Amino acid sequence: MSRKTTNQKAWLFVLPVVVLVAFNALIPLMTVVNYSVQETFGNNVFFFEGVKWFEEVLHSERFHASLLRQLTFTSIILIIEIPLGVAIALTMPRKGPWVSVCLVLMALPLLIPWNVVGAMWNIFALPDIGLLGKTLNSMGFDYDYTQQPLSAWFTVILMDVWHWTSLVVLLAYAGVSSIPEAYYQAAKIDGASSWAIIRYIELPKMKRVLTIAILLRFMDSFMIYTEPFVLTGGGPGNTTTFLSIDLVKIALGQFDLGPAAAMSLIYFMIILLLCWLFYTLMMKDEEK
Amino acid sequence: MKRFTWAAPTFYIIFLMLPIYWLLNMSFKTTNEILGSFTLWPNEFTLENYIAIFTDPTWYNGYFNSLTYVGINTVISVTVALPAAYAFSRFRFLGDKHLFFWLLTNRMAPAAVFALPFFQFYSAVNLFDTHIAVALAHCLFNIPLAVWILEGFMSGIPKELDETAYVDGYSFPHFFVKIFIPTILAGIGVAAFFCFMFSWVELLLAKTLTSVAAKPIAAVMTRTASTSGYELGLLAAAGSLTIIPGAFVIYFVRNYIAKGFALGRV
Secondary structure, three states, rough: OOOOEOOHHHHHHHHHHHHHHHHHHHHHHHHHHHHOOOOEOOOOEEEEEEOOHHHHHHHHHHHHHHHHHHHHHHHHHHHHHHHHHHHHHHHHHOOOOOHHHHHHHHHHHHHOOHHHHHHHHHHHHHOOOHHHHHHHHOOOOOOOOOOOOHHHHHHHHHHHHHHHHHEEEEEEEHHOOOHHHHHHHHHHHHHOOHHHHHHHHHHHHHHHHHHHHHHHHHHHHHHOOOOHHHHHHHOOOOOOOOHHHHHHHHHHHHHOHHHHHHHHHHHHHHHHHHHHHHHHHHHHHHHH | HHHHHOOHHHHHHHHHHHHHHHHHHHHOOHHHHHHHOOOOOOOOOOOHHHHHHOOHHHHHHHHHHHHHHHHHHHHHHHHHHHHHHEEEEEEEOOOHHHHHHHHHHHHOHHHHHHHHHHHHHHHHHHOOOOOHHHHHHHHHHHHHHHHHHHHHHHHHHOOOHHHHHOOOOOHHHHHHHHHHHHHHHHHHHHHHHHHHHHHOOOHHHHHHHHOOOOOHHHHHHHHHHHHHHOOOOHHHHHHHHHHHHHHHHHHOOOOOOHHHOOOOOO
């Protein structure tokens, strides 16, 4: 890091990126800010409303309910996917032809378009003709994700585990495979148990990639839209309506631009704040 | 204990393959068989669903549209990210750290927040329903990603390479194209893979920004599902076909996948 030279002309290299991203990020974001402080009665006539929409959103029970559902969903996802991903990465083969086979098969769900993931699980979990639904029902479980909130949650979570655990596996695997062979030999000489190897060699070495994994899984599960929307459409009732789904319902379904814009900004701020916390913690760790 | 370590990955892979198997299974069935009975493999094996897709322009154009905007996006993202990543990895300049964090924030922006403003913005500049609109919109999250990945790869290359080239009398553009780019070819491959991946799987923005001429395959699927009843066989066949490009790309970069995920600050 200390070998970097100061050179203000480097801005010229960054300029294309800044222009393109600003074009995509700042102009739309300004539109959102603009809507969030105005009221309209149609015909493109707008009135300045100040922070009215923000107050309304922050006090609305609907927003609280979606936020609570979102937080519950994200916590469950993190609690399941991170340990599961680490466990699979630790038990994966380290060399030989099976490594490629495992990596390719595991990466497959990550490259399927998100609505196809939703459609696939929709078909897979149908209680009458889907493999999962039929199996569960014939085992005696009363399972129907289109009618029962509990089944719907179970399906959405199982789908997300199916879809994204591989990301954690790949990251954790990359972390583990960067550990030099000498560490294992030293542990063997000391007569360390396999648990001790995991606890004192592998987990500490994976810390960095795991932080990235948690950060990515947090962001992506907090922004989840397409998969649950295709799978359950936010139902039954509103039981699987997460923040993004609710936002699109308000903005494009009811065309309540003001509240939708205010909600967008609050939503974005929550993600930004939590990610900033993560980011600073990560950087602090690196400085040590 | 060592003897059973294969069990966890094996079960996990079986779990991953089950829904995909079910999708494939359904794509080879007739609509009657799907709705009429529960069978673990197609009894009346049929290619009807696939033939329907390959002979109907609304279906196969969907694939071309998707591949077109994904291709354009990958080229744009990697091209503009190369010099930027070089600047971040080699120089210190005014506001570099803030700029880097600002780029990161765009990866965190929920697509749902941007859907409506994007629609209005691209309509206003007459780009609505074009491939370039979707390609540009996807730059929002792909350029930051490409910059991080490339910056990670470039930081791994010693600065002596640059200095030696200057001593040997190379001009900067000459050095960048002739020496530097070939050195980080693996990094470019990984960055392109991730840009391809995220642009290929994203649907919300792609759907919002298109209506007919540039409609992605994934959107064609949802439209068909809702208008012409529930043709599960057709839906399953179309879904199965969307897995193929991804599988190809993974196969080509399989040796770099794990590395790419772990790099730097992704």
